[in-house]
Amino acid sequence: MSVFRSIVFSAALAGVISGAAITGAQMVGTIPLIQKSEVYERKAEAPAAVAPTAAAQPAHTHDHGAAAHSHEAEWEPAEGLQRNAFTTGANILTAIGFALLLAGIFALRGRAVSWREGLFWGLGGFVVFTAAPGLGLPPELPGMPVADLTLRQTWWIGTACATAAGLGLLVFRKASWAAILGLGLIVLPHLIGAPLAPAGHTDVPEALSHSFVVAAVLTSLLFWALLGVLTSIAFQRISRT
Amino acid sequence: MQQTQTAQISAVTTDVNVVVQAVLAMALGLFIVGMVGFSHISAVHNAAHDTRHANAFPCH
Numbered sequence: 001m002s003v004f005r006s007i008v009f010s011a012a013l014a015g016v017i018s019g020a021a022i023t024g025a026q027m028v029g030t031i032p033l034i035q036k037s038e039v040y041e042r043k044a045e046a047p048a049a050v051a052p053t054a055a056a057q058p059a060h061t062h063d064h065g066a067a068a069h070s071h072e073a074e075w076e077p078a079e080g081l082q083r084n085a086f087t088t089g090a091n092i093l094t095a096i097g098f099a100l101l102l103a104g105i106f107a108l109r110g111r112a113v114s115w116r117e118g119l120f121w122g123l124g125g126f127v128v129f130t131a132a133p134g135l136g137l138p139p140e141l142p143g144m145p146v147a148d149l150t151l152r153q154t155w156w157i158g159t160a161c162a163t164a165a166g167l168g169l170l171v172f173r174k175a176s177w178a179a180i181l182g183l184g185l186i187v188l189p190h191l192i193g194a195p196l197a198p199a200g201h202t203d204v205p206e207a208l209s210h211s212f213v214v215a216a217v218l219t220s221l222l223f224w225a226l227l228g229v230l231t232s233i234a235f236q237r238i239s240r241t
Numbered sequence: 242m243q244q245t246q247t248a249q250i251s252a253v254t255t256d257v258n259v260v261v262q263a264v265l266a267m268a269l270g271l272f273i274v275g276m277v278g279f280s281h282i283s284a285v286h287n288a289a290h291d292t293r294h295a296n297a298f299p300c301h
Contacts, residue, residue, distance in 0.1 A: 004262040011270065030295040076287035083291070090289035093277045094296065100270025107263040110256075130297060139297035142290075152299035153279055216295050 003239070007103040010234035014103075015096030017230055022095070022223040023088045029215040031087070033208060034142060040203040041143030095227055098125060102231040107239070113232045122228015123221075124167055130220040132163040132186065136194030139216035141209050145200030152195050159189035 077083040102121055106113045113121075133156045140146065166185030169178040277289050278298040286293070286300075293300045 002262065003259050004266055007263065007266040008269075011266070026291070026295050031291055034291055034294055074287060075284045076290075086288040087291040090277050090292035093273055094292060097270040097273030097277065100266050100273070104263040104267035104270065107259060107266075110259075134297050137297065137299060139294065140300065142294065142301065146299075146301060149281070149299060149301065156299050216297055219295060220297070
């Protein structure tokens with residue numbers, strides 16, 4: 001089988017299983033916290049007079065006020081089954097995307113990658129895509145004050161790239177210059193600093209956002225460990241046939 | 242002599258072939274993650290909303 005097909009098949013298989021499994025973890029971890037936070041978000045968006053009804057009324061009635069972002073005339077999935085179905089789909093697609101990266105790396109290794117090695121590649125993914133960007137931009141609940149979206153996305157992507165390059169140098173180059181450069185690349189984005197949120201008031205309680213950071217980081221750790229192991233096993237089996 | 246050269250050339254082209262296929266697959270993966278996690282299209286944002294927050298992708 002061609003290398004490309006082996007990568008795509010193993011990534012799809014590992015992605016579907018990991019994406020579905022992590023949706024289960026999110027159902028008990030992050031999603032209830034997001035829903036609690038949205039009650040505060042809607043209260044803050046709605047004009048004071050209709051605030052009590054706004055929380056109970058998912059069809060956004062607000063049309064003015066200090067809306068951080070408004071969903072007027074924008075499509076969004078209906079609460080309940082439809083919303084969870086889209087979340088499951090998005091989780092599976094994200095998992096397939098990251099699994100394509102992992103399986104691509106496994107193909108480039110040019111030899112069999114054991115499940116334990118896959119686990120460590122997955123943990124590397126956790127450091128690159130969750131831990132490092134999360135240091136500057138921690139997981140956030142809806143309704144928190146945030147900086148400009150494009151600036152944050154640029155910093156996030158830059159941090160992930162620099163961390164990946166830094167880790168790669170640390171692990172695969174034995175020279176001392178590589179260790180220094182690798183550490184430097186990992187530290188650099190944090191010296192530059194993530195875009196800061198403007199000082200603003202949020203009704204989201206501190207305890208709620210703290211629980212969310214813990215839940216999001218833990219589910220992500222689980223996700224990457226599972227994805228690394230499953231992708232390595234799937235790629236090893238499929239590329240042999 | 243001729244044979245070893247041919248063998249070497251074919252080994253090199255196979256390697257290049259593997260690298261191209263792996264890089265293409267990785268680019269496809271990044272594209273998918275980019276669409277789900279980073280697209281500014283609001284319908285895409287709303288559909289993947291809970292996934293974006295849980296993955297700590299920048300949101301809103």
